[in-house]
Amino acid sequence: MKKFTAFLLFICLFAHLTNAQRRSPAPSRETGYDKPASVSVRVGPTLLFGDLKESRSAWTAGAQLTLPVSRMLSVGLAGDLGRLRGEESAFYHARSDCRFGQGTLVGMLDLLQLGKEKARLSEFNLYGGVGLILFNAKAYDLTTDQLLRLTNNENSFRSRDGIEQRGRRGIRNTHELSVPVGVRFSSPLSRRLSVTGDIRYTFVRTDKLDATLDNNNLTLKDGRAQTEQILYSQNTHDRFGALSVGVVYYFGERQKND
Template identity: 30%
Template sequence: MGRRWAMAIVGLVLCGQVLGQGEKSGTSRRVKESYWQVGGQAGLTQFYGELNNQDMQGVVDLSVSYHFDRRWALELDYAVGKLGGERIPYFNSYFITRFNEIGLLAQWNVMEQWNKEKTPSRFNIVLCGGLGLMNFNAKAYDIDSNVLQRFSNSSSSKRNGLFLKWGKPHGPSGIKNTHEGVIPLGMVLDFNPRPHWRLGMAYRFGFVRTDKLDATSGYRLVNPEESTSYSDTPNDRYSYLVFSVTYRFGSQKR
C-alpha cells in the first residue's frame, strides 16, 4: 500500500512538472511575440521653474515603437508644442517657449509582466524613461505692457555643451534655437477596445539641463543667453498630460 502511495505521489509530481513546463513554454511563446506600433498624442504642458505660475499650452506628439515582446519596447518619440507661465512678484513677467523634442525611450508594460493569459491584457500600465534632445526658443514679456524683456537667443548666442551645468559657449554666433539634453520619464495608462487599437492617457515629465527654458535664469533680470548669465541651478523641468491613440501592426498570436 505504501509503495502504491509513493508511486502515486511521484506520478502527481511528474504530471505537475510537465504541466508547469507546458505553461512556461506557452508563456515564453507569448512573451517573445514582437511587433511594431505607431501612436499619436495631444494635450497640455506644464512648466516648473522661476516663472512657474501656470499658463498651460498645447503639445502634439508622434511615436514609433518596436515591441520585443509584450513587456518590453523601444520607442522613438517626437513632440512639438509650447510652454508658458508667469510670476508677478519681482519679475512681473510671463513667458512663451516654442519647442520641439526628439527622444528614445525604453518601455516596460507592468500588466503584461504578470499576465499569464494567452491573450494580451486589455488594460495596460506602461512605465518609460530615456534620453532626448530639446530644441527651443524662449521669450519673456512684461505682464502690463507686453514689451519683450528677456530672451534665450539673439545674434550673440552660442551653443553650450549638452548635459553640462555651465560652460563656455562654443561655435558660431547667432543661433536661433537652443539645444539642450532632456531626461524624460513617464507613465501610460491605456486599454484595448479593439485588437489593434489602444486608447489612453500619458503623463511625461522632463528634466532639462538648462536654466533658461523660461527665458529667466535665477532671480535675476538679465538675458540668460551666455554662460556668464547662467545661474548655478540649471534644472528647469516641464511635464505634459496627453490623450493617446496607438495602432499595432501585425496579427496577435493566440
C-alpha cells in the first residue's frame, strides 16, 4: 500500500498548493460564474458483484481533488480505501474478504450547467475514469472458517495475461486496471461548502476480487496463491458498486448570476 499512500499524499500536497486561489480577488458577477478547485471526502457502503453472488456490504472511504476545465467540465484525482465482501452457499460454500486501495483519474460533466445562461451552485455530475486498484483477497469456508483460497502470499507473482509468470515472487497486493463510472449530486451549504451523494460502479480487469474463479471450487492445498489460470479475456471480470455521502470544500467563493 506504500504507492497508494504516496498517491494520497500527492493529492493533499496538490490541494495545499491550489489553496493559493484563496488570495485571488473574488470574480465579478458580470462574468457569470467562477468554479474554484475543490477537495472532497466521502464514505459509504460497497457491494461486490463476483462469483460469490450473495453480496455482503462493507465500507469504503475516499478523497478527491477536482480542477475545473470549464463551467461544465472538470478533471480530478481520486483515491479510495475499503473492503469488499461476498459469500455463496450452494456451490462454493465460501465467503470472501477483500481489502483494496484505488487511485483514479476522473473526468466529470455537470449536466445542470448544460444550456444554462445562469449558472447554479448545485451540481449533477456524470463521471468516468481509469485507474489502478491494489487488492488482497481471501476466501474462507462458511462452516469451518478455514482459509480456502487467497490472491497474494510468498508464492504470488505478476502476470500480463493471467497465466505467464513475470518478475519476482511474493507480491503482497494484486495490481489491476479499474474503470469507475457514476453520478454525483452536490447541494450547496455555502459558497465554499457542499454536501454530496455519490453512486458509482467499478469494472475491474480481474476475476479475483472474491478470491474465486468462474465455476472453480478448488482449494489451494499446496499453499500457492490464486492466479487467473486462463487468459483475462476468458474470465468473467468482477465489479463492485458503492453508495457514498460526503462534503466538498472549494478553494474560493463560488459566484453565480442573480
